[in-house]
Each structure stands twice: as C-alpha cells, then as structure tokens.
Amino acid sequence: MSLALILPWFPIVLAVGVAGRLLGRTWSWGVGILCALFWVVLVRASESGPVAYDLWTLATFIAGGVAIVAVSVWSGTIVEVHGVSDTSATRPLPIEEAQEPEGAGALQGLSELMVHFDDWLETHREIGVQNAWAEFGEFIRTALHRCCKATHVKPFAVVNEGRELMGLCEADPSGVVPRIPAREGIVGHVLTTGRMYVAGDTLQGGFIEELAQRSQSEPPAWCFSVTQGTRRLGVVIVGRLDAAPAWDRAQLHAASRLIGQCWCLLLETLRSRRAIHEDPVSGLDSRETFLRLAEQSLRQSYARGEPVAVAVVTLEGLRALNDSGHWDVADELVGEVSRMLRWKLRADDGLGRFDGSRFVLLLRRVDSELASLIMDQLTLRLAELCAERERWRIQVTVRCGLAGSGTGQPDLRTLVSEALTQCTRARREQTRIASDMPESLRTCEAKA
Numbered sequence: 001m002s003l004a005l006i007l008p009w010f011p012i013v014l015a016v017g018v019a020g021r022l023l024g025r026t027w028s029w030g031v032g033i034l035c036a037l038f039w040v041v042l043v044r045a046s047e048s049g050p051v052a053y054d055l056w057t058l059a060t061f062i063a064g065g066v067a068i069v070a071v072s073v074w075s076g077t078i079v080e081v082h083g084v085s086d087t088s089a090t091r092p093l094p095i096e097e098a099q100e101p102e103g104a105g106a107l108q109g110l111s112e113l114m115v116h117f118d119d120w121l122e123t124h125r126e127i128g129v130q131n132a133w134a135e136f137g138e139f140i141r142t143a144l145h146r147c148c149k150a151t152h153v154k155p156f157a158v159v160n161e162g163r164e165l166m167g168l169c170e171a172d173p174s175g176v177v178p179r180i181p182a183r184e185g186i187v188g189h190v191l192t193t194g195r196m197y198v199a200g201d202t203l204q205g206g207f208i209e210e211l212a213q214r215s216q217s218e219p220p221a222w223c224f225s226v227t228q229g230t231r232r233l234g235v236v237i238v239g240r241l242d243a244a245p246a247w248d249r250a251q252l253h254a255a256s257r258l259i260g261q262c263w264c265l266l267l268e269t270l271r272s273r274r275a276i277h278e279d280p281v282s283g284l285d286s287r288e289t290f291l292r293l294a295e296q297s298l299r300q301s302y303a304r305g306e307p308v309a310v311a312v313v314t315l316e317g318l319r320a321l322n323d324s325g326h327w328d329v330a331d332e333l334v335g336e337v338s339r340m341l342r343w344k345l346r347a348d349d350g351l352g353r354f355d356g357s358r359f360v361l362l363l364r365r366v367d368s369e370l371a372s373l374i375m376d377q378l379t380l381r382l383a384e385l386c387a388e389r390e391r392w393r394i395q396v397t398v399r400c401g402l403a404g405s406g407t408g409q410p411d412l413r414t415l416v417s418e419a420l421t422q423c424t425r426a427r428r429e430q431t432r433i434a435s436d437m438p439e440s441l442r443t444c445e446a447k448a
Contacts, residue, residue, distance in 0.1 A: 012035050013067065013071050015035065016035045016069075016072035017071050017074075018075070019031045019075075029072070029073055031072050035068050035072065036065035110147060110251075113255070116143055117139065117262045120135075120139050124136075133157070133266075134168060134169040135169075136168060137155045138169055140153060140155045140236060140262075141153040141155075143259065144236075144255065144259070148255055149241065150238045150241050150242075151239065152238065152239025152240050153236065153239070154167065154236070154237045154239070155167070155236045156168065156180070156234055156235050157234040158232050158233060158234055160179075162182055163183070164182050165187070165235060166179050167179075168234075185211070185214070186211050186223060187220075187223060189211060190225050191225045191232055191235045194225050194232075196222075196223070196249075196252065196253060197212065197220070197224070198221070198222050199212065199219065199220065203249065220237045221238050221241040222237075222241045223235065223236070223238065224236055224252075224259075224260075226259065226264075228267070233263060233264070277289040279353040281331050281335065281353075282335060282337075282353045283335070284338050284352050286352065286353065287353065287354050287355065287360075289352065290351070290352025290353075290354075290362075291352075291412065291416075293350055294352075295412050297350055297362060297364060298362070298411075301365070307365065307404060307405050308362060308363065308364055308404070308405045308415070309366050309367065309404040310362055310363070310402070310404075310415040310418075311363065311371065311401065311402045311419060312354065312358055312359070312360050312401045312402075312416070312419040312420055312423045313337075313359045313360075313375075313382070313398065313400050314357055314358045314359075314398070314400070314401075314423050315386065315397075315398060316357070316397040316399055317397060318334070318357040318396060321333070321392065321396075322356070324393075324394075326394075329393060333392055337382060337385065338353070340381060340382060341382075344378050344381075345361065348364055349363055350362030360416065360419070361375075366404075367404050367406070368404030368406070368436060368437045369437065371402055371435075372402060372433060372437070375402055375433055376432075376433055382398045386398055398432060399423055399426045399432065399433075400423065400426060400432060400433045400434070401420060401424070401426055401433075401434050401435075402419060402422055402433060402434070402435040403415050403418035403422060403435075404437075422434040
C-alpha cells in the first residue's frame with residue numbers, strides 16, 4: 001500500500017511545481033488542490049478491491065495532499081518574489097507600462113532627420129545652385145521643427161569674407177537677400193567661437209547669458225554655427241525652442257552637428273556637380289553642359305517665335321602660349337576673357353567654353369544683324385584686352401564667327417557648325433567678325 005501511495009506522488013509534485021511557476025501564486029492554489037485530489041483518486045482507482053484504511057493511511061493521504069498544495073503555492077510565490085507578474089507570460093503590457101526608454105524619442109528624431117535629408121538630396125540634386133540653398137534653408141526649418149520642436153528658424157550663410165551673414169531663403173520681392181553683421185552680439189560669439197548657445201542653460205555662465213540679453217535684436221532660444229574643419233560656413237538662429245531647457249544639451253548638440261554635416265554634404269555635392277558641368281579654368285559651362293542647356297533655350301525660343309544667334313569667339317595664339325610653357329599666363333587670359341563675356345551677356349543668354357581657345361555664345365531674341373552689332377562691341381573690348389602684349393608675352397588675336405536662325409528653325413548643331421565655319425572665314429580673310437549674312441554689316445577689320 002505504501003508504494004501505491006508514494007510512486008504516483010512524486011511525478012504529481014514535480015508537475016505542480018512547474019505549473020505553479022508558470023501560472024503564479026493566484027492559480028497555484030487551485031492547481032495544487034486539483035492535483036492532490038487527482039492523486040487520491042489515482043491511488044484509490046489502482047486498488048483492485050475494497051480496502052480498509054487505517055489511521056496511518058489516512059494521515060498519509062492528508063500529508064501527501066497538503067505537500068502537493070504547498071509545493072504548488074511555493075512555486076507560484078517564487079515567481080512573484082522575482083518580479084514576474086502572474087500573467088506576464090500570457091498578456092501584453094498595457095500602453096502606460098510600455099513606455100519608450102529615456103532618449104528613444106530624441107534618437108528617433110535624429111534618425112528621421114538623416115533619412116529626410118537623404119530623400120531631399122535625391123530630389124533636389126539637379127536644381128540650380130541658388131535654388132538649392134534656398135530649398136535647403138526650408139529643409140533646415142522643417143527638420144529642426146520635427147526633431148527639436150524648433151520654430152522661427154533662420155539659417156544664414158557666411159559671406160563677404162566672414163563680415164556678413166546672408167539668409168539662405170529670405171529674399172524680398174525685389175530679389176535682394178538681407179544681410180546682418182557676422183560678429184555682433186550672441187550670434188557673433190557663436191560664429192566666432194563655434195560654441196552652441198541655449199537660452200537658460202546654466203552651464204554657459206552668466207556672461208554669455210548677459211551677452212545674449214544685450215543683443216540688439218531679440219535673443220535667440222538656440223543658436224549654433226556650421227563649420228567645415230576650421231572654416232565657418234554659416235549659423236542657424238532658432239527663435240523658439242519648445243523643448244528647452246528640458247532637452248538634454250547633448251541631444252541639441254547632436255542635432256546641430258547633423259545639420260552641419262547635411263550642410264557640408266550639400267556643399268560638396270554642388271562642388272562635384274560644378275566640377276562635372278563647368279570648365280575648371282574659365283568657370284563657364286563645359287561644352288557638353290552648354291549644348292544641353294542651349295538646346296533647351298533654343299526650344300523655348302522657337303516655341304515663342306523668337307530668333308536666336310550663335311557666336312563662336314576664338315583666341316588665336318593661345319595655343320602657342322601653352323606650348324611655350326606659360327600655362328599660368330594662358331589660364332589668366334582665359335579667366336579674364338571669361339569674366340568679360342559673362343559680364344556683357346544677359347542672364348538668359350548661354351555661354352560656354354567650346355575647347356581650349358574657343359568660346360561659344362547663344363544670344364536669344366536677336367537676329368544676325370543685331371547680333372553682329374553686339375559682338376562687334378564685345379570683341380572690340382576683348383581685342384583691347386588681348387592687345388596687352390607685355391602682359392600676355394605674345395600676340396593674341398580675337399576672331400568671331402556668327403550664325404543666326406533667320407526665318408527658319410535650324411537645330412543647334414547646324415547653328416554651331418555654321419558659326420565655326422564663319423570663324424574660319426574670319427581668320428582666312430583677316431577680319432575680326434564674319435557673319436552668315438550675305439550683305440550688310442558682317443565683317444570688321446581686325447585690330448593689330
């Protein structure tokens with residue numbers, strides 16, 4: 001009889017121990033009682049006939065049942081002591097308990113800022129330089145509002161050899177971009193030292209706060225500079241920062257550094273794009289870039305019924321200057337000619353360096369006669385510049401070939417080829433300008 005009692009008791013005790021640990025103290029009582037009754041019934045069912053129980057057997061039943069219940073309750077209590085809820089394994093945490101760890105919101109905001117800039121750069125990669133910086137100013141405003149709850153954000157670029165700050169996206173209707181002094185007040189302190197300013201931050205010291213209060217304009221809530229190595233690129237002024245001063249200074253510093261890296265990355269992107277599309281010596285569009293942009297301008301002019309003219313300007317003798325080893329002098333001459341051409345042309349005219357000694361121009365809304373007058377004056381000034389023999393060490397002669405669209409709509413390649421032909425004709429006939437016009441003003445005597 002004793003073996004019939006003890007043998008099923010051991011596995012039942014182990015089972016209630018595991019069940020109590022899984023279910024916790026609340027359910028361990030019921031499981032223990034049910035398992036104790038199950039043990040008694042199992043022992044009774046295993047007996048083949050009527051059995052008379054003495055006091056020892058009854059005491060064994062009672063002690064074994066109490067032990068089963070006690071083991072179950074003890075296992076459930078251990079779970080409670082170690083801090084695991086009785087239902088933690090089977091139910092999710094409530095919303096108020098599933099809070100994000102401290103600083104997780106700030107890290108998410110910084111991560112979104114980087115993703116936002118990647119998307120923005122991909123979208124705005126091919127826009128013009130001026131539009132790129134204006135759009136980037138709007139990006140800074142949006143990014144700091146999302147990341148730091150910042151409003152009244154004003155980004156400025158350092159200009160005029162570090163003496164002034166120019167707003168990235170605050171041009172007035174007349175097209176004038178406002179400027180402010182770069183070395184005055186708290187903004188000047190931030191730009192000069194490269195240290196971030198946060199209103200109400202006791203770590204900055206009383207003098208810094210006093211300097212901010214003495215500024216002529218309303219003191220900012222947050223101000224930081226943008227640097228590239230030791231070079232100062234700009235400064236960002238935040239008028240209101242809802243998160244300050246509760247925000248951790250380290251988080252604000254991380255946000256400012258991210259904005260600075262975005263600024264530097266845009267700057268390098270524009271530089272690399274200019275290196276591809278611009279001639280490094282003259283600063284003008286390369287031949288491929290000029291042809292692409294001129295093709296667009298030509299289509300627009302034809303759509304509006306406007307005439308166009310293409311001119312090719314050649315500097316004869318420039319190759320001899322390079323062959324003699326005076327590359328620096330040749331580059332200086334090309335730079336001077338490029339600046340004069342750019343200064344004399346209108347904003348919507350096209351200008352590029354065709355090859356080593358030739359420049360190509362697209363003149364909109366002019367016919368061949370008017371273009372000849374324009375190029376006559378322009379090449380006359382260029383000839384005077386190139387006539388400074390002591391400066392350039394060699395005789396440099398200016399030639400110009402001109403071709404107009406006339407009453408038709410020839411393509412760009414046809415116009416450029418005709419202008420090159422006329423330029424060759426000008427050299428052959430020793431004239432400064434040769435036009436595609438059969439009569440009237442088309443040639444001018446070359447000046448020695």
